[in-house]
Structure formats: C-alpha cells, structure tokens
Amino acid sequence: MKLFQTLINRRRFLQSSAAVGASAGAVATGITGLKGFSPVSEARAQAPRGETTITKNVCAQCPARCGIDVYTTDGRVHAIYGTSDNPISNGKLCPKGHLGSYFLYDPDRFKGPMKRTNPNKGRDEDPGFVPISWEEALDTVAERLNDLRRRGESHRFSMFYGRGWGSSDAGIQYPFGELYGTPNAAIGHSSMCADGSKKAKQATDGNSSYSSYDYRNANYLLIIGASFLEAFRPYNNVMQMWGHMRTKSPKTRVTTVDVRMSPTMAASDRALYIKPGTDGAFALAIAHVILTEGLWDREFVGDFTNPNRQFVGGRRIPANSFNEKWVHGLADWWNEELLERTPEWAEEITGINAEDIRRTAIEFGSTRPAVALFERGATGHSNGTYNGMAIHSLNALVGSLFAEGGIGYQVAPSYGALPVEVSDYMDDYAKNGAWKDQPRIDMKGTDRWPMVGNMMQECAINHLNADPYTLDTAMFYYTNPIWSAPNPQVWEEALKNVFIIDTSPFPGETAMYADIVLPDCTYLERTQDVPTYPFEGWPMAELRTPAVEPIHDTKMYGDVIIELGKRIDGPMGDYYRELGSVENYIRHLAAGFADDPGDNGVDGFESWKEKGVWYKKPYKWRQIRGEFYEWDGQRYSRQMSAEEVQEHLLKTPSGKFEVRSGFLEEHAAYIEEELGIPRERAGLVQWVAPVYTGGDGDLHFITPKTPLHAEGRGANIPQQMMVHQPIVGGRNTVYLEVHPETAKARGINNGDRVRISSDIGSIEAECRFVASHRPDTLVLPFEYGHWAQGRWAKGRGPGNSSEITANISDPISGLASYYTGKVKLERA
Amino acid sequence: MAKWGMVIDLDKCTGCQACTTACSMENNTLPGETWQDVLYYNAGEYPSGQMKWLPRPCMQCENPSCVHVCPTRATYKDPDAGGIVFVDWNKCIGCKYCMIACPYGVRFYADEKPLIEPDIRDVFPSDNAQLWSPPYQNPEEDWRRGIGIQPKGVVSKCTFCYHKVKHAPEGIADLDEDNPDVKEYVPACVRTCAPKARYFGDLDNPESQVNQLIGDKHGVRLKDHTGNKPQVYYLGAGAGVPAFTPADKENNA
Amino acid sequence: MTAQTHKNALQGPLGWGLLVIAGVVLLVSLGYAISQIMAHGHTSFNTSSVLPWGQPIATYVFFALASSGLGLLAALPLVFGFKQYYPVAKRCIFLAFALLISGMSVLALELGHVFRMLWVIPMNLQVQSAMFWMGLFYALDLIFLLWKFSKLQGGHWDSKTAKQVGIASFIGVLLASGNLALIFGMMSMRPFWFDALMPVYFYITAITSAIAVLLFLTYLAYGFKRERMPSALQALLTGALPKLFATSIGLTLLFILVRAITGLYSNNPEISIVWTDYLFDSGVYIAALLIGLLLPFVVLLSKLRNGIGIQVLAALLVTFAIFAERFYFVVGGQVVPLFKGTWVPNLISYSPSATEWSLTVFGFSLCLVLYLLGEKFLHLGDMPSHIANKSAQPGTAEAAA
Numbered sequence A: 001m002k003l004f005q006t007l008i009n010r011r012r013f014l015q016s017s018a019a020v021g022a023s024a025g026a027v028a029t030g031i032t033g034l035k036g037f038s039p040v041s042e043a044r045a046q047a048p049r050g051e052t053t054i055t056k057n058v059c060a061q062c063p064a065r066c067g068i069d070v071y072t073t074d075g076r077v078h079a080i081y082g083t084s085d086n087p088i089s090n091g092k093l094c095p096k097g098h099l100g101s102y103f104l105y106d107p108d109r110f111k112g113p114m115k116r117t118n119p120n121k122g123r124d125e126d127p128g129f130v131p132i133s134w135e136e137a138l139d140t141v142a143e144r145l146n147d148l149r150r151r152g153e154s155h156r157f158s159m160f161y162g163r164g165w166g167s168s169d170a171g172i173q174y175p176f177g178e179l180y181g182t183p184n185a186a187i188g189h190s191s192m193c194a195d196g197s198k199k200a201k202q203a204t205d206g207n208s209s210y211s212s213y214d215y216r217n218a219n220y221l222l223i224i225g226a227s228f229l230e231a232f233r234p235y236n237n238v239m240q241m242w243g244h245m246r247t248k249s250p251k252t253r254v255t256t257v258d259v260r261m262s263p264t265m266a267a268s269d270r271a272l273y274i275k276p277g278t279d280g281a282f283a284l285a286i287a288h289v290i291l292t293e294g295l296w297d298r299e300f301v302g303d304f305t306n307p308n309r310q311f312v313g314g315r316r317i318p319a320n321s322f323n324e325k326w327v328h329g330l331a332d333w334w335n336e337e338l339l340e341r342t343p344e345w346a347e348e349i350t351g352i353n354a355e356d357i358r359r360t361a362i363e364f365g366s367t368r369p370a371v372a373l374f375e376r377g378a379t380g381h382s383n384g385t386y387n388g389m390a391i392h393s394l395n396a397l398v399g400s401l402f403a404e405g406g407i408g409y410q411v412a413p414s415y416g417a418l419p420v421e422v423s424d425y426m427d428d429y430a431k432n433g434a435w436k437d438q439p440r441i442d443m444k445g446t447d448r449w450p451m452v453g454n455m456m457q458e459c460a461i462n463h464l465n466a467d468p469y470t471l472d473t474a475m476f477y478y479t480n481p482i483w484s485a486p487n488p489q490v491w492e493e494a495l496k497n498v499f500i501i502d503t504s505p506f507p508g509e510t511a512m513y514a515d516i517v518l519p520d521c522t523y524l525e526r527t528q529d530v531p532t533y534p535f536e537g538w539p540m541a542e543l544r545t546p547a548v549e550p551i552h553d554t555k556m557y558g559d560v561i562i563e564l565g566k567r568i569d570g571p572m573g574d575y576y577r578e579l580g581s582v583e584n585y586i587r588h589l590a591a592g593f594a595d596d597p598g599d600n601g602v603d604g605f606e607s608w609k610e611k612g613v614w615y616k617k618p619y620k621w622r623q624i625r626g627e628f629y630e631w632d633g634q635r636y637s638r639q640m641s642a643e644e645v646q647e648h649l650l651k652t653p654s655g656k657f658e659v660r661s662g663f664l665e666e667h668a669a670y671i672e673e674e675l676g677i678p679r680e681r682a683g684l685v686q687w688v689a690p691v692y693t694g695g696d697g698d699l700h701f702i703t704p705k706t707p708l709h710a711e712g713r714g715a716n717i718p719q720q721m722m723v724h725q726p727i728v729g730g731r732n733t734v735y736l737e738v739h740p741e742t743a744k745a746r747g748i749n750n751g752d753r754v755r756i757s758s759d760i761g762s763i764e765a766e767c768r769f770v771a772s773h774r775p776d777t778l779v780l781p782f783e784y785g786h787w788a789q790g791r792w793a794k795g796r797g798p799g800n801s802s803e804i805t806a807n808i809s810d811p812i813s814g815l816a817s818y819y820t821g822k823v824k825l826e827r828a
Numbered sequence B: 001m002a003k004w005g006m007v008i009d010l011d012k013c014t015g016c017q018a019c020t021t022a023c024s025m026e027n028n029t030l031p032g033e034t035w036q037d038v039l040y041y042n043a044g045e046y047p048s049g050q051m052k053w054l055p056r057p058c059m060q061c062e063n064p065s066c067v068h069v070c071p072t073r074a075t076y077k078d079p080d081a082g083g084i085v086f087v088d089w090n091k092c093i094g095c096k097y098c099m100i101a102c103p104y105g106v107r108f109y110a111d112e113k114p115l116i117e118p119d120i121r122d123v124f125p126s127d128n129a130q131l132w133s134p135p136y137q138n139p140e141e142d143w144r145r146g147i148g149i150q151p152k153g154v155v156s157k158c159t160f161c162y163h164k165v166k167h168a169p170e171g172i173a174d175l176d177e178d179n180p181d182v183k184e185y186v187p188a189c190v191r192t193c194a195p196k197a198r199y200f201g202d203l204d205n206p207e208s209q210v211n212q213l214i215g216d217k218h219g220v221r222l223k224d225h226t227g228n229k230p231q232v233y234y235l236g237a238g239a240g241v242p243a244f245t246p247a248d249k250e251n252n253a
Numbered sequence C: 001m002t003a004q005t006h007k008n009a010l011q012g013p014l015g016w017g018l019l020v021i022a023g024v025v026l027l028v029s030l031g032y033a034i035s036q037i038m039a040h041g042h043t044s045f046n047t048s049s050v051l052p053w054g055q056p057i058a059t060y061v062f063f064a065l066a067s068s069g070l071g072l073l074a075a076l077p078l079v080f081g082f083k084q085y086y087p088v089a090k091r092c093i094f095l096a097f098a099l100l101i102s103g104m105s106v107l108a109l110e111l112g113h114v115f116r117m118l119w120v121i122p123m124n125l126q127v128q129s130a131m132f133w134m135g136l137f138y139a140l141d142l143i144f145l146l147w148k149f150s151k152l153q154g155g156h157w158d159s160k161t162a163k164q165v166g167i168a169s170f171i172g173v174l175l176a177s178g179n180l181a182l183i184f185g186m187m188s189m190r191p192f193w194f195d196a197l198m199p200v201y202f203y204i205t206a207i208t209s210a211i212a213v214l215l216f217l218t219y220l221a222y223g224f225k226r227e228r229m230p231s232a233l234q235a236l237l238t239g240a241l242p243k244l245f246a247t248s249i250g251l252t253l254l255f256i257l258v259r260a261i262t263g264l265y266s267n268n269p270e271i272s273i274v275w276t277d278y279l280f281d282s283g284v285y286i287a288a289l290l291i292g293l294l295l296p297f298v299v300l301l302s303k304l305r306n307g308i309g310i311q312v313l314a315a316l317l318v319t320f321a322i323f324a325e326r327f328y329f330v331v332g333g334q335v336v337p338l339f340k341g342t343w344v345p346n347l348i349s350y351s352p353s354a355t356e357w358s359l360t361v362f363g364f365s366l367c368l369v370l371y372l373l374g375e376k377f378l379h380l381g382d383m384p385s386h387i388a389n390k391s392a393q394p395g396t397a398e399a400a401a
Ligand SMILES: Nc1nc2c(c(=O)[nH]1)N[C@H]1C(S)=C(S)[C@@H](COP(=O)(O)OP(=O)(O)OC[C@H]3O[C@@H](n4cnc5c(=O)[nH]c(N)nc54)[C@H](O)[C@@H]3O)O[C@H]1N2
Pocket: A061, A062, A063, A193, A194, A224, A225, A226, A227, A228, A230, A231, A232, A233, A235, A257, A258, A259, A260, A262, A274, A275, A276, A277, A278, A279, A375, A376, A377, A378, A702, A703, A704, A705, A706, A707, A708, A709, A710, A711, A712, A819
C-alpha cells in the first residue's frame, strides 16, 4: 500500500506543500543570505524518501495479540501503530507495541545458525559459538534425532514452548512428536503462567480456558488478583474498554483487590488490600453476603421452593428446599461451607474490613451485569484453584455467565484442513514403539500430577533425578526456563548435560546453554497464523506478514521444524515434504475461510494478508434471564436444550455451573492426599489455607508484571528501560518496593541495598519506600536479573526473583506458586 | 489557521506510557529523552494510599517563556503552524536558557551523558551530522522545526508531531484518530492512547471537540499561574501537581 | 605624564616562572577540555536536561561579575574622582578585561554552537531576551575596556575622551552585569532566583569578588612586599580599600542573610527547600559563608585589617567564597525538580565532571596568564603622575598608615 502517496494525493498535496513552503519562508525572519554562515551539512530539510508501505502483523510482546500496522520505508521499519480495523487494537497500542522496531534491529540478535565449541556450560562459560550453515545445523540435529530414534530412545527428545502463537509454530510440535515418537514434543509453559484460572474454570463450568468478557456492557467489575491496567489480557484492549467503561452511562464501578498499590488499585473506585493467598476467603464471604442478602440471580441460579425462605448465616437449609437452575450443588455449598463464611470470618483471614467486604458484596450483587475476574494473583498459590473457583462462583451467583456484559469463552476460527494426515505417515515405531510406554518427562497425567495441563517447572529436577528418565536432547521455542522457572538454579545444573537447541533470535540464558542455535525470525519478519486468545468470544484469527525480508540469516521456527522433519528417516520425512513450508501450511488454514468469510470480507490467504485478521461477530450464544439462546443470524432467538448447553457452554458432568465440582470429585483421593481435604468435601468450592513457601521468612514477596515488561525480552530495550518502573521511578533499573515502617524496623533507609532471602537462596536489590503498600509485603517488579539477554540486560538491576522462589505448585492446576513466597529482608 | 490544542482526560488515563513510547519511536528520541513523559505521584499510606499520574507533553504555550528568553530566535512560536513552538536546529546555539525558562521541564539537551549505558548513540553511530542514526529512523526531517534526529549542541522538544499535523485538511475542527481520513495526521501520542484520554483539535474553533470537552469538563491548564497559557488542557481529578518534598523527608514524617 | 613604575616582582624571574606554570596549566586544562568535548561532546559534562546549567556557567558568572566589579572599582577614580583609587585603576581595567575574556572563553566551550552564535544573535535581534542584552552589553563592555585601557596605556588619564569612555564603560558594566542578573532574576518559574533586586545583589557581590581578586594579584605583583609598592598604592591598601572590602563583604553577607531569611520563611518549597536541603546541607556552602565571608569580614573590621597576611588571606578566602556562592546560586536555582514525582524523588543531584572542572581551571589559568603578561609588558601599576608624585618614596607600610 502506497500510504503516503495515497493520503497526500487524496486532497492535500498541493495545498499543504504550498503552505509549508510559505511558512518556512516566514520563519527565516526575512533575512536572506543566512545559509551562507551555517555549515551546509547541518542545514537540513526533508530528504527525498522512498515509498512507505504498511504491512499487517501482530504484536508479539504479550499474549494480547494486537493487530499492528508496520510502516516500512526504503526497506527500514520505522513505525508501528495499531491497526484501525483490528478488533483488538482498534488503532491503539500499549506502551510496548511501538517499541517493536527494537526487536527487529536489536544489535544483540543472533545473526545466523551457530554451534557451540566450549563443551562446558554455566553462567560464566562463554559458549564459544561459531557460525554454521543452515544445512549443517539442520543435518546435525536431524542426525542426532535419527540416532536417538534408532536406539529406541526417542522419548528422550523433548520440545518446550512458551509463547506459542498458533498452529503453524508451537502447534506444529504436536504432530512432530506423534510422528517421531516422543511424549515430550509439546511441553508448554502454561504451568508457569496461568493454568490456575483455567483449572478453576474447568472445575466449575467445564471450560479449561481463560474467559472472554463483554466489558462494553458490564456495569460492575470486581478485579481480584489480576493486573488489569498493567498486564491482564488483552492489555491494550482492556485499556480501551477501561476508557469506555469509565465514561459510559452508567459508569462501570470498579473494586480491586490486590496485595499492593498498583495503577489498577489507584484508578479503581475502591481498593482493597488483601493478605496474599487469601482471595478465596474474600470471595466466599462475598458469596455469603449475596446469598444472605437475597441478591443472587434467581433466573440463573434458581430459588427456594418456598419463596419465603432465606439464607441465614450459620443456619443450614434443607437439602431439597432449593430448586437449582444452572448451578449445581448450591445447597451443599451453603450447608457445608458458606454458612460460616461471614465477612467477619473473612476479615480475620484476609485483613480486609468486614464492612468493606459487605459493601462490596452488596454493590456487586445488586449491580447487573457484574463480572468478577482474576488471574495469577489469586491463583499463584498452593490453594490457587480453590481461590479461583470461589471467585468464579460469584459470576454464577449474579448470572453473568454467557450473559450480556458478562463472561464467556473463545470460539476457534474456521480453519481449513491440512493437506496431510498424521496417521497416514506413522511408521510402526511411531504407532507402537517403546516410547509409547513412557510418561512425559514432566509426569503430567500420572499419579503425580493427574490434573495438570503441563508441568514444565518439574522437568529439570526430574531429569537430574533420572525420574522417570533423563533427557538427551531438548529444543526450546520462545521459553527461557533456565531463568524464569522457579528455582532456576536447578535448571542451570540440569541442562549442563543435555544437548540443547535454542531457537530464540536473542541471546537469552537458555541460549547460553545451547549446543546449536537455530535462530527464529522476529515477528516483523515472519509469516504466522495467530488465532486470538480469549477476547470477546466470537472467532478471530490474525496473520503475521513480514514487513521486511529477514535482516539476518534466520528462519521461521515453523519452517525449521518442517525442514527437520524432512530429514527424519521413514515416512515422517514425506509428511513434511508434503507439507512443504509454513506458508503452504497457512494457505491451507486460510482455505477454511472460503466457506465462512469474515465480517471484513476475508475469505482466503490473500485477503487475510491484506487485512491481517479474519473474524466473525457476534458471539454465538447468549444466556438471557436464565435461558440460553443461539444466534440465528439476526438475533439470539433459538433456545438451546440443556444438552446443547452442556455440549457448548457448561461442559461439566452436570451440565451446570458446579459449586460442587464433579471434576474435582473424580480426583478426590489425590486431593485428600495432597491438600488434606476430606475426600467427600473435595468437590466443594471452599476455603483452603495457603501454604507459604520459602522457609521462615516474615514478609510476603510479590513479583508482578509492569506495563512495559515485554515477556522475556523487555530487559534489553533501552527505550523501555528508561521508563520501566514509574511507581517508584525505576529508570534503567527496578527497585524493591518496601513499606517505610518495614524498612526502618530493619535499619534500612530509602535507597539502601538490601538482601532478600528465602530458604533456596538470596538476591540483592536497591530499595525504595512505598508507603501505600502493605507493610508485610515486598514488591519487586518482574524484569531484571539477567546474566545473558544482551548488552543492556546483562547484569542489570536486582537479582532474579525466581532464584528465591521455591518450586512448589498448586497440586490441582500445577501452577507454580510464584506469589506464595515468604522472605527475609536485611541490609546488604 | 487553526490553533492546535491537546486535551488530556486524567479520569480516563491509565498511566500506561504508550504516549511516551509512541512519541519516542515516532520522533526517534534517545532513551530517556521523553518529550512526552508521564509523571507519577505517591501519597498517603496503606491502606489509604494514593497514586496519581500526569502525562506531560510540551504545552505549546500561547505565551511561551522559552521563546521570550531565546537569544537567537531559534525557538519560536509559529502562528502559521497552529501556534506550535519549534526549535530551529540550524539556529540554536545550545545556551539552554530556554530549558531554564520553561516551567514545564519539557525541553531536552540530548548532548548529555547517556541516561542508560551502553550508550545507544555508540551502538547506532551517526553517519552524518545528527547525534545518532538508528536503523528505524523516521524518514521525516525538518531541522528548521526540530523534526528528525538532532545534531549535537541543540535543544529538542515536542513538535506536536507537526510532520503529521501539517497535512491536516484546512479548517478541520478535530484530528480524531478514529476518523480514517485523518488518522495519519494525528500526533503519535494522541493516536495511540488506548483509553482515549487524549484529544487533539483546533482551540480557535468553538465547535471542536477539544473545546467542548474543556467546556463540559472544566479543563484546566497546568501551572497556570506562570502565565504561559498552555495549549494543552487537563480534565478530571489529578491535574493539581503536588508540591515538592524530597522523598526521604516524606517517608520520615 | 606617567610616573616611574616601581619594582614589579612579576617583571622578573618570578613572573617568568609563574607564567610558565600558568601557561602549562592553561594548556593542559584547555587541551583536556577540548579533547573531551571533541570526543564526547557535552556528554562529558555532568549537566543534564533536568539541570542544564552547571559549573561552567557558574564559572562564567564568577568571571563576568568579577570583571564587572573591577570595572566599577576603576570607575571610582576615573568617573567619580575618588583619587585614592588611581593606583589600581589601570590594573583594574586590565584585570576586568582579562577576567571577561576568561569568562567568555569558558562560556564559549559550554555552548553547543559558539561560532553560530556570532551570526545568529546579531541576525535575529531577539530584544525580549535578557541573554541578548547581556551579550550585547558585555561585548560593549569588552570594547570599552580595551579602549579605555589603550587611553591609560597612552597616559591619557584625564582627557575628555578618556572621561567619556570611562563613563560609557561604567554604564556598560552596570547594564551588562545587571542583565546577567536579570537572566536569573526574571525567571519566575525558578523562584529561588526570582528577585527584583538581583542586579543589586550582583553589583555588590561583583565588587566583593573584584576587590578580592585585585588585592591578591596586586600583592602578587609586588612579591607580597608592601615596601616595594608606590606609596600611593600603600596608602590605598592601608586605607580605603580594606575598608571598602569589609563594607562590600558585609553587604554581601547582609544580602545573603536577607535572601536566606525570606527563603527559609517562604512556604514555597522551590525556595525554602533549596536553602534547607541544598545550601545549608552543604559543608562547602556553609564553609564559604562562615570562613569565606564572615571570618574575613570580622577580621577586616578589626585593627588587623591592614596586615598583609590578613589581606592576602582574606582575598583568597573571599575569592573562594564568591566562587562557591556562584556555584550554589546557579545550581541551587535548578535542584528542585519542576514537578515532584517518582522519576526525581529527591533534589536533582549534580557535581561537576572532570571536563567541567578543567574548564574552571582553564578559566583561572587563562586569567592568570593574561594578567602576568599584562604585568610584564603593560605597566599595570601606572597611575597619573600627580598622584604618583604627591606621595613620598617607597616606605614601610607602617609609615604610610
Ligand atoms: N505488560 C505485560 N502484560 C502481560 C505480560 C507481560 O509480560 N507484560 N504477560 C502476559 C502473561 S504471560 C500473563 S500470564 C498475564 C498475567 O496477568 P496477571 O495475572 O494479571 O499479572 P501478574 O502481574 O502476574 O499478577 C497479577 C496481580 O496479582 C497481584 N497479586 C499477587 N499475589 C496476590 C494475592 O495473593 N492476591 C491478590 N488479590 N493479588 C495478588 C499482583 O500484585 C499483581 O498486581 O499477563 C499477560 N500480560
């Protein structure tokens, strides 16, 4: 698209250039001959420029997946703005989005494939990388894999991924594993990310997923342990919605529950400080008040058979006295758990005034539509799943599930089929090889972790203990556990004798352990399908298109896997030869749009590329006053049967929202053993006290994300670093935020260097006083402490917070308990 | 000619700093040379503490003290450019008096110690007279208005993105990024602001949205007592700037 | 006609020795400064966008005002007929010139584009800017100084043109230093400086620093031996000058005291915090006040006033004190961030870099070199013959007292 020409031609070209010329004349103060005095080289005006083109892409700095317009002139990318007709970005960006050009031109990028020459691995070991050709690099890896397979040890090859985008990158790992023969082909980082909320939703409404939200129509938000104005997905869109919610009529009221002062707390109508790990107690008390005050949504939840009956604190209700509609187990929940969960009880546990709890509950219960949302803050604890369930149950009580202004789940895009079927290319080894009997290295799905999605944080220790076995070769895609996993010291040790393949374009810690580096292109240089994360529910899929040819000798990860696949012996190679390339892969996905064109007319690869996004509004289903309807093309008119609701929406055993979870009851024995909950109670949404980790420390330690934290890459972007931690003024570093009383009790002054220790290690930091934080809670924004990552990141700022975070996880979701740590603080 | 003005609604602003980074990339400022900075204020104590923030571009003052003090007329207010205050990099002698005289602290002398090391000017060294040459440099350049990457020894500041705004159709009341016809002419910081806390338009046009907002929501100007008469207005609570107390003293109280 | 000059220590080997030393210091400091500025530009300064004016500006202000003070001193005999000051008039004029050149040289190296200044300022005539007028009047001042010096050098002490040039020069000096004061004093956005009486303050401190510099260098010229001085000079040094010195130090102290009291009393943190947390928090500043000003003042009030050692020591202390005052004045106006906020939680910190120090050293050594050359070749001790002849032959200090 010839942007500037088009725009300027349109109506203004002559006019505006004439005006500029005239005012330039005026500015030169009318004195001629000025130029003669000044050195010619300095007196510059507009240089001739080439054509500016805009390509559509998707920002890759967080999971929000904002559609971006990438401006390129003379082969250089020089600006990134939100795409106006992209439903997530709507022309806007968060502060990270604009900095994308730095990713592309980061001077520390790997310039091409390399191999290691120094066999020793460690923090202080220079890998001694030497450049090699792609041929050599791929052949080396393929040979290793073929060899493993021949020896019947193919399960000892694992592929890890972190920020996967779609079916053409991380998605490509699954078939690779099936064809090659390893259970470890796609170990995701979700257990170090936010599996807690997914599990809480799976346990209650049957959807193992983040939710979609209809903020536009919500009138009340109860934000509990989610960093709404700093991180919560999709950040940029969430901020757009914030602007809308806070100025619409009626204005959306917001109560935020967090453990620290934050922009979200500051901007809310009510900020409630909670003791870390106790959000479940708060939510249960809210539920208690909603029921005792009679504020629940009768059309969704159901009602007493005798309308004169009430919930009275401390008093049980007869088992059959409540007619449940879409909520399963309410009477049990009340009788076995809720009746004692008064605000006064919760005050003891959470530290939040009973009066504030009651007020919040009454507001929340009497404002419709109201949404309770939560993320890692509430779930990053040993009791995370139960905390999340308690919070999510509030959405059921006020009837916001699948309602207008409420909460739903994401529908997948109408992708076309691939030209190849995995089952057609499986040899005998793939079908029945010895690898079939091996568990995953992370023990997902075994007795140890029966309910989890992934357990990446366990892989290093399992490998070290050779339990279930040791890894031989590991490939990392967009994840850096050697730095970001809890207790990464173990990873540093464990990966020393594993053959590591890293694919990052950047020199991260994991890359420093690599034996082979197969550098990916940055997002501005690649073609990639990007289906949306949960957003507003209706299906949407975006597409990355390269703005420029790769500026270094790099290859898109998807193509790397395809090229590797081609080199594996047996029919697997044919599968990949048939697949051809990532672009071919994506063209087949796009073919699905032909039968289901998007609202913006996208019906195939070319139009997808031009628009950057395919989507189809509206959301297919809606719950209206306790009944579920399907969209018929005009309105929500077709009422759904209970079976249909169970199939599409409330996917629980009962087909209802379960405050007595069938999913958990299936694992009652495990839960009893791990959490000490009597098995008959395991399914109840209930209060479970958190188990704090880290030893006998007396302070909670919280390491949240900041708006400028660009996942694993923010620490090497100088523009970002200069404005990184505004709350206490962290320019080019971050500070430990500590309440002045807490500091003074330990003889610490503002600005002192301090040591933070837990039972697994200690790190140092510089501290700054923040009197608006909880005195028992230390806050260290998550960003620095890298020993690799590039010239700006290396050695900057405080130590890595993961190094004092114990590797303990919620037994149900498997989510690492990042926010449960307790530490000691002293002057360094 | 229009009189360009900006309105920033602090009740909507989330303090995200997208305006800051959009400006820095659009105008290729050095890390820390934040023509558009967001200032943050902490006050009070747990559990009733507060935090406020305030985005701060150049106010493009109607009565700009920076212009009055400049001995060379290098900094000037251009009525033909909507009243934008520019620095002519061909004239500025780097005396920095304007930086002293600006009450809003929005002028920069980039020829200073690197605010973050390694110095990015060494990483992307200049191949011509400008301070540095990042590969992602905006091709727009006009040194008479301080647009582009500055040479050594001169002062730089927000230009209200004149290289964009100058293309605005004559007589338009508002440059609203949601209007596809003009989005390319909207200042970067306004265009990207996710909660739409920023507006840009003609202060001379009583019909403009900026004037509507200033009227309806009681727009105020920052540090109005200086008499500089900013062309940037703030709406909502929080436009009061707390008086200075050194942080240490505050917390000893 | 010009009287015989007396034995000047600096015209002998001492002068050569000092000249070599000062010359070496000059070359080294200038070389270092220029190499740093060439290599790193102004990144070699510790100034920043939040605190743009640092020690080089303070150095310039020190020199410019000391020069103006000398100009005012010279006006005492040349314009107002205070005859007892004739013995230092020529030295004052020359020194005023040397100091102004030094100050301007330091400023030149501080600016981003000094050569550009030479054409843009005259071409653009920004009459609203105090800096424009300051530049204009200091330029005129320089011309008048040279003109007047050439008159004195030619022995025209009392010709009509000499008088007229003297008056013009006096007015030029007042306007120049007054406008320098207004550069600061008119900045209402910098309340620490904002003060209608700033020109008065600058005149007084200018004279104080001028006397200090003059005293020290005059003694140096005579090898710190009063008996080598002409008797008229001896009379001045044991009569009017120390009294004037004491008076101007006293007024300086009074002015600082008044500024401190109003500043401390003010609720405006942009003034009061500068006093409490910056000026009075600094050992150097307090030392400058107590040891550099108060102590000399007290001593000069006493009978000890005429002792050579006392005068030389007082001169040195006051020079240091006024230099410190210039530094704290220039920096103090900027240390409070324009907006309180987390980015700059405390006062803005600034201490000069090696390059900035080298500029200060350069300024002092340049001034010394010029002065030594002046003493050597230009007979700075000249005075009108009627003054020289009226007094007796060289005697002891006591005798003259
Ligand atoms: N800017 C930015 N945004 C991002 C990302 C990024 O890298 N940068 N990454 C994305 C990813 S991968 C994820 S998973 C999401 C995560 O999004 P969030 O979960 O929203 O973000 P976090 O910063 O992990 O933590 C959320 C909040 O929990 C609070 N908290 C900690 N412990 C407790 C507690 O016990 N109770 C309560 N109530 N609050 C507590 C913290 O103070 C913090 O404010 O963000 C996504 N968005």
